Amino acid sequence: YYDTAYMTVGKRAEYLVTFYSDTNAYNASTKLSGEVGDRLLVTIIATKAGTPTIDSISTGISTTISVSGTSGLVFYDSYTSTTSTTSFTMVNGRASVWVSSSDTINNGKIYVAASEYSSYNSPRDQIYFTRPAVSVDSAFYYSRTGFGMVDSVDIYYAVKLGMIPDSITLFWPGSDTGKRVISGTSAEMTLAADSSHITIVLANPFATEITVSTAPVSSKQGISYDRPNNNPGVQETSSPFAITDRVGPLVMTAQVLERIPAGTGTDTMYVSFSEDIKASSLVGNSLILIKNGVSTTISILAATATSTTSTSSFKLTVSTPTPVFGPVAGDSLRIEPAGPITDALGNSAHLLNRPVIITVKPIPAAINSGYYVDNDPSGKADGVVDSVVIKFNKSISIGDAIISLDWGSINKADSIAQTKINYVGTDSSLIEIYVRGLFKNIGADSVKTSGDMTATVVYKSIPNEFVQGSITDSAAAVAVDSAIYSPGKAVNGTSVDSLYVTFSEALGSIGQTSPFELLCTKLQVNYTLNLSNTGISSLVKTKSDGEKCTYKFIVDAVDTTTGVKYPANGDSLWINSTARVADNAAGKVQSAGNNRRVPLHVNPIPFDWNILIDKNPYIPSNDSMQIKIVITGTKMLEKVNLSAWGKIYDVLGNCIYEWKKGGHIFDKQGTELDLGWKGRNTQGRLVGSGVYSVDISIDNGTNVTNQRKRIGVKR
Numbered sequence: 069y070y071d072t073a074y075m076t077v078g079k080r081a082e083y084l085v086t087f088y089s090d091t092n093a094y095n096a097s098t099k100l101s102g103e104v105g106d107r108l109l110v111t112i113i114a115t116k117a118g119t120p121t122i123d124s125i126s127t128g129i130s131t132t133i134s135v136s137g138t139s140g141l142v143f144y145d146s147y148t149s150t151t152s153t154t155s156f157t158m159v160n161g162r163a164s165v166w167v168s169s170s171d172t173i174n175n176g177k178i179y180v181a182a183s184e185y186s187s188y189n190s191p192r193d194q195i196y197f198t199r200p201a202v203s204v205d206s207a208f209y210y211s212r213t214g215f216g217m218v219d220s221v222d223i224y225y226a227v228k229l230g231m232i233p234d235s236i237t238l239f240w241p242g243s244d245t246g247k248r249v250i251s252g253t254s255a256e257m258t259l260a261a262d263s264s265h266i267t268i269v270l271a272n273p274f275a276t277e278i279t280v281s282t283a284p285v286s287s288k289q290g291i292s293y294d295r296p297n298n299n300p301g302v303q304e305t306s307s308p309f310a311i312t313d314r315v316g317p318l319v320m321t322a323q324v325l326e327r328i329p330a331g332t333g334t335d336t337m338y339v340s341f342s343e344d345i346k347a348s349s350l351v352g353n354s355l356i357l358i359k360n361g362v363s364t365t366i367s368i369l370a371a372t373a374t375s376t377t378s379t380s381s382f383k384l385t386v387s388t389p390t391p392v393f394g395p396v397a398g399d400s401l402r403i404e405p406a407g408p409i410t411d412a413l414g415n416s417a418h419l420l421n422r423p424v425i426i427t428v429k430p431i432p433a434a435i436n437s438g439y440y441v442d443n444d445p446s447g448k449a450d451g452v453v454d455s456v457v458i459k460f461n462k463s464i465s466i467g468d469a470i471i472s473l474d475w476g477s478i479n480k481a482d483s484i485a486q487t488k489i490n491y492v493g494t495d496s497s498l499i500e501i502y503v504r505g506l507f508k509n510i511g512a513d514s515v516k517t518s519g520d521m522t523a524t525v526v527y528k529s530i531p532n533e534f535v536q537g538s539i540t541d542s543a544a545a546v547a548v549d550s551a552i553y554s555p556g557k558a559v560n561g562t563s564v565d566s567l568y569v570t571f572s573e574a575l576g577s578i579g580q581t582s583p584f585e586l587l588c589t590k591l592q593v594n595y596t597l598n599l600s601n602t603g604i605s606s607l608v609k610t611k612s613d614g615e616k617c618t619y620k621f622i623v624d625a626v627d628t629t630t631g632v633k634y635p636a637n638g639d640s641l642w643i644n645s646t647a648r649v650a651d652n653a654a655g656k657v658q659s660a661g662n663n664r665r666v667p668l669h670v671n672p673i674p675f676d677w678n679i680l681i682d683k684n685p686y687i688p689s690n691d692s693m694q695i696k697i698v699i700t701g702t703k704m705l706e707k708v709n710l711s712a713w714g715k716i717y718d719v720l721g722n723c724i725y726e727w728k729k730g731g732h733i734f735d736k737q738g739t740e741l742d743l744g745w746k747g748r749n750t751q752g753r754l755v756g757s758g759v760y761s762v763d764i765s766i767d768n769g770t771n772v773t774n775q776r777k778r779i780g781v782k783r
């Protein structure tokens with residue numbers, strides 16, 4: 069038996085070996101790795117060596133090889149070739165294949181084949197294409213000016229960039245607002261020399277005075293778009309990243325609370341910022357006051373947020389060591405950049421943070437004092453209050469002020485019309501209000517001269533606040549009624565007359581014994597009464613009616629030099645303006661000559677009277693029978709206006725004689741009136757003997773009294 073062996077003589081026994089970077093010695097664990105779009109070199113050699121290396125190349129081999137691979141892999145015959153291919157030419161035992169992919173490849177394989185050669189390690193795997201990791205470490209928004217205008221961004225990358233991004237999209241202040249797209253080819257974007265830091269300076273900055281993001285905390289306000297190797301055939305990768313606010317705060321508004329009077333100590337300011345700031349950072353030398361172009365750092369003594377939900381608005385207590393340094397309207401305020409103020413992230417204000425102009429937060433003008441007067445334009449004091457005068461602690465605008473007066477619970481004058489209000493002179497802090505007829509429940513002619521009022525003022529320019537002040541009584545008392553009474557049936561001249569005067573309010577003092585003037589209507593002359601009890605402690609208050617008070621005065625004498633014997637009904641009475649009659653509430657003296665006049669009621673003077681008959685029975689002669697009316701029982705006789713009349717009747721009741729009404733007036737000096745009778749009837753004939761009755765009537769002006777006497781006639 070022979071064994072038979074065959075050797076085929078044909079194709080040369082070379083292998084095709086695929087090398088990655090392991091070209092000196094094939095190493096199966098060697099990977100071929102690159103970024104998407106990269107072209108990676110694969111070297112194919114022909115060799116006979118059992119353990120092939122690149123040095124064992126069979127240089128005599130020239131043939132065509134085909135190359136294929138995992139889906140997504142493409143092959144080029146040069147690094148710069150623009151068209152891919154699967155057919156490569158091996159020259160002198162060697163071929164170069166450039167492998168690339170437009171997408172990620174994980175453990176891809178390459179197949180190499182030629183018709184007459186077997187492939188030593190085909191397919192070869194471990195081909196990887198990955199996208200580049202665009203990893204932003206941190207990024208910051210800045211305002212390069214003091215206007216709070218985001219105009220630049222610094223972006224720091226975790227790994228060096230192979231090249232500048234294709235574009236970067238920015239949002240501010242929200243996560244989808246204020247979009248800016250900056251191309252990598254734009255001059256706005258600069259890659260730092262260390263290749264890990266990009267600076268963007270926006271040609272079109274974001275809006276001014278926006279120093280804080282409105283985006284949710286986890287928002288990514290930047291997106292880096294990167295295309296590996298700038299390969300147009302490769303999809304861009306978008307890598308969102310967060311951008312931190314590095315924009316310091318700005319003062320947005322500043323108000324100083326009006327202070328009256330201005331001075332040293334502290335001022336109150338209301339200041340708002342462009343964003344929440346660290347509340348604790350306000351106290352100290354934190355703000356700069358600019359006055360007439362001169363900057364002064366001012367000291368904040370205390371700060372209180374004016375909202376419970378933010379820390380962007382504060383009420384500040386500002387030290388004002390001298391008035392010169394105090395904040396006033398028209399000054400400006402900005403943040404002291406070297407001071408303690410920071411935003412919530414700790415950013416200080418820009419060195420040149422722009423100032424705002426300080427305005428004044430006005431306070432309502434307070435009522436310093438006020439009073440009301442009874443003083444008509446003509447100088448008449450009629451007991452009806454005419455005007456209220458109010459002094460404020462500063463100027464007011466009448467058009468801005470809504471004034472209401474309260475003169476007791478139901479006596480109100482609400483929202484007094486501007487037409488009723490005037491400035492007093494040129495002082496716009498002093499006003500006069502014409503109030504006559506304005507009070508509800510007080511008539512336009514109602515006498516009222518006492519009781520404090522309360523004034524309430526609301527300023528249209530300062531809503532929700534009001535001031536109040538007391539309006540005091542500066543209206544003197546006036547007389548509102550008067551009556552005089554005689555003393556009754558006194559004897560021996562010990563009784564006196566009483567004068568009752570009702571005033572609009574209680575009196576405090578009287579400076580004279582003749583506190584009243586009276587007008588005698590009949591004679592049209594003025595007269596006075598001397599009173600004996602004008603000392604206020606000796607005055608008896610006989611009646612009170614609300615604020616009105618009635619006092620009893622004792623009349624010593626009537627000033628008869630004027631021709632007036634005694635007051636009469638219909639005379640009028642008023643306060644003597646020189647008698648220093650003062651009210652009790654305010655001590656206000658009635659000094660107006662033309663003060664309220666009131667009627668004087670003269671009450672009838674009681675008296676007794678008798679008829680005295682002489683020569684009774686009467687024997688007719690040349691002498692008359694005396695029929696005398698005799699007044700007794702009053703000191704005031706001479707002051708009584710009496711008239712008498714009467715009739716004589718016979719026993720049958722026939723009137724035989726008459727003294728007519730109006731013809732028999734008492735002589736005021738006397739106490740008697742003799743009517744006289746000569747025993748003749750009305751026809752002048754002597755009457756016959758007999759008994760007759762005499763009927764006499766006396767009228768004292770108020771009432772009539774009668775008396776009757778019997779007389780006899782003897783012929």
Ligand SMILES: [Ca+2]
Nearest residue numbers: 279313315411
């Ligand atoms: Ca900020």
Ligand SMILES: [Ca+2]
Nearest residue numbers: 442443450452
């Ligand atoms: Ca008046």
Ligand SMILES: [Ca+2]
Nearest residue numbers: 517541543651
């Ligand atoms: Ca008064």
